[in-house]
Amino acid sequence: MSINDIENLFLFIGGLGMFLFGMHSMSDGIQKSTGSKMRELLGILTNNRFMAVIVGALITAIIQSSGATTVMVVGFVNAGIMTLGQAIGVIMGANIGTCITSWIVSLGQLGDTFKAVSPSLYAPLLVGVGAFFIMFAKKAKKKTAGEIIIGLGLLFIGLDFMKNSAADYTELPIFTNAFALFGSNPFLGIAIGALVTGIMQSSSASVGILQTLAATGGVVTTASAVYISLGSNIGSCFTALLSSLGAPRNAKRAAVMHLSFNVIGAVIFGIAMYFLFRLRPTFADGSIGSVGISIFHTIFNIICTILIFPFADKLVSLSGVFVKSHDDDSVSSEDEEVVTLRHLDDRILETPSFAVENAILEVVHMGRTTHENLQRAFNAVLNYDQQAVDKVYETEKTINSMEKMITEYLVKISNLSLNEDQHNIINDLFYSVSDIERVGDHTENIAELIDRNRAGGEIVFSDDAREELKEIMDLVDNSFSYAMSAREKESIDDANQVVKYEDMVDNMEEELRETHIERLSKQLCKPTNGVVFLDIISNLERISDHAYNLAGYVMSEQ
Incomplete structure (x- = not known):
């Protein structure tokens, strides 16, 4: 391994770190700025399931993690603040809300043609302006705005670091063969997507990395991107599942509902896309860009929600089949x-x-x-x-x-x-x-x-x-x-x-x-x-x- 390889490795790790920290800083700032608005969102959850879907999407768009939203939902169900019927709506909406990050990533990959309006061009300026607000602004609201701005800037800089460090290697046979394998084997592609997302505890981050690789030179095929994206949705459930361990029955059921919803959606889309790729092999083997991944990711989550929404009550009942009731789950005698x-x-x-x-x-x-x-x-x-x-x-x-x-x-x-x-x-x-x-x-x-x-x-x-x-x-x-x-x-x-x-x-x-x-x-x-x-x-x-x-x-x- 040459010094150049080590430098690129450090560049990729540093870029990933800035990308993740930028997402965290931006969502943290947005949460602060929303403040009491969260109470209004919480109140909406008690109205109807359709509104719960919208609230779930909004919350996830703010905190940029469907896994974190579902963990919170598990907590609400356990606390008795939310019923399972309300929770399933929020879970469905969370998958839609997580698409916002992929679109933010796409903005950073506009390319030389749109260089003048590319966020990557203005990312250093955003960091500078955000730092200026944080250091010198006296009002808390301006400091919060600084957190959002600097987070957005770091996110785009991190994406550039990752793209530049990976550019020299994406043409290697190992990358080409790997993505060809993921595209030809749906189970392997889905498993890789789920594994990477489970490790990173964020589907937004794993899809963002996939988009970065897709923007480096056509190494990512359409089929591999589809299957890995489906897997990332399943992997996003791991955080909530881990969180529900040791929790009461209803909290476990909320986590299982999230997993069931994503698995059913992945199976439906996986089968449909498999037959489509068999009919159109050139489409399957063709390269896909960052924007293409965002489009698929969004269409997949919206259509899944539309298809499964009428059967939401069945999904709640299904969770009861996987998580059996026990006598000690009763809360009627709790003081x-x-x-x-x-x-x-x-x-x-x-x-x-x-x-x-x-x-x-x-x-x-x-x-x-x-x-x-x-x-x-x-x-x-x-x-x-x-x-x-x-x-x-x-x-x-x-x-x-x-x-x-x-x-x-x-x-x-x-x-x-x-x-x-x-x-x-x-x-x-x-x-x-x-x-x-x-x-x-x-x-x-x-x-x-x-x-x-x-x-x-x-x-x-x-x-x-x-x-x-x-x-x-x-x-x-x-x-x-x-x-x-x-x-x-x-x-x-x-x-x-x-x-x-x-x-x-x-x-x-x-x-x-x-x-x-x-x-x-x-x-x-x-x-x-x-x-x-x-x-x-x-x-x-x-x-x-x-x-x-x-x-x-x-x-x-x-």
């Missing part, structure tokens, strides 16, 4: 702690924007659980029930566990690549979890006041005291309910309602304290009962304070 742990699936971290939205959902879930416990404690105050009090204690332990799990998940998200707005939301969620946990503590305090004093004798509030307690508890209940609604919907109107209720609770707490002290001085109620009354309204006022904090975080994000 809130187990449900929360299942929802905080690390696979969702594959896409930071969705991870942020998932974290919001889980904080709201914790808030709803705390709200139910608060109402349980209120009922125990007005109508003593030992079982209700015991349930308050039990649920408070769950809330503490939820706080720990969600906080750990938020730490993981905070280490992801987030834009400034997302960082602010995650910081607010840290505080929100703490405030909700404190509401849980005050709820437990109220239950303990009733329970502890009940043991020393029955606590009987006067009719006036009971009415006063009910009135202030209703205000606190509404305040916390609006606070969680504001967090869930990012609603300023709901947050403003919390502010109004907070003022009402503060004023009423002062009035009730004064009137109750007056009742105590006139000996209209027992001193023990009076102390319990004052302690209860004190805890209620603090719960309202925490609701006010929760609303304030939402306001600060607008």
Whole structure:
């Protein structure tokens, strides 16, 4: 091996590295720029399967990896955010979305005829402009734009490096014979495509390399490109399959659906193209360019989706045949702690924007659980029930566990690549979890006041005291309910309602304290009962304070 061969090897490896890093940097920047748009995409998934296909294509076009999209889908299914029926639509769309990278690669292979408009000509300029934005721009949005621009530039430079390093070798007999063999043997061509994609964990990358070789001088035949492209679609399933190992049944079924869809599509197209090539051998043995591969890759994925879409439910059922059910798969008896742990699936971290939205959902879930416990404690105050009090204690332990799990998940998200707005939301969620946990503590305090004093004798509030307690508890209940609604919907109107209720609770707490002290001085109620009354309204006022904090975080994000 000569020094020139070593130089070309290093050039190819470096080009591949820049190509992959460019894809990553570009998709990372696009995800940051989309930000809250991901929430809208997530909402669309609950509508219908056709929209799920579109969303799947959009998400994959952003993150440029159908495998990563499917891994995320596996996480959503495991978390209970998405059903298998919705997941199959996203999986179908993911295969269409992955074609965007092949078209970007094609732009870089326009050739000398279109040199003036070839992205390769402007790639160094893009890197320079992107670096300038990242280094000197003060606004986060401009820095994000810099990431996208520099990623795009590196992608095209990497493609040029690979093309130039491979140009001297593509005319060698070993290359010609290899692609002739892949073209004449469909099974071998598909296997090579699947293997390379499985190793690289990206069909976009493997197809991009194939396109680069195709652009170096006609070494890639049409038949070999077709079969290798079909194999790359199958290979893109390996990431999700590996991710589903050890996951619950539905998560495994989502990964199997992805594999089934791609295998069925590859078989249908493989057979059709095999007979076409037998009828037109000159077409099969003819060379294909980068644009030709993009056209086939796109047509294949769109037609497969159209053909299989009507049988999507059958595909869901087929996954159940391959992944058998077990008794321990039932989630009907899961408590809130187990449900929360299942929802905080690390696979969702594959896409930071969705991870942020998932974290919001889980904080709201914790808030709803705390709200139910608060109402349980209120009922125990007005109508003593030992079982209700015991349930308050039990649920408070769950809330503490939820706080720990969600906080750990938020730490993981905070280490992801987030834009400034997302960082602010995650910081607010840290505080929100703490405030909700404190509401849980005050709820437990109220239950303990009733329970502890009940043991020393029955606590009987006067009719006036009971009415006063009910009135202030209703205000606190509404305040916390609006606070969680504001967090869930990012609603300023709901947050403003919390502010109004907070003022009402503060004023009423002062009035009730004064009137109750007056009742105590006139000996209209027992001193023990009076102390319990004052302690209860004190805890209620603090719960309202925490609701006010929760609303304030939402306001600060607008």
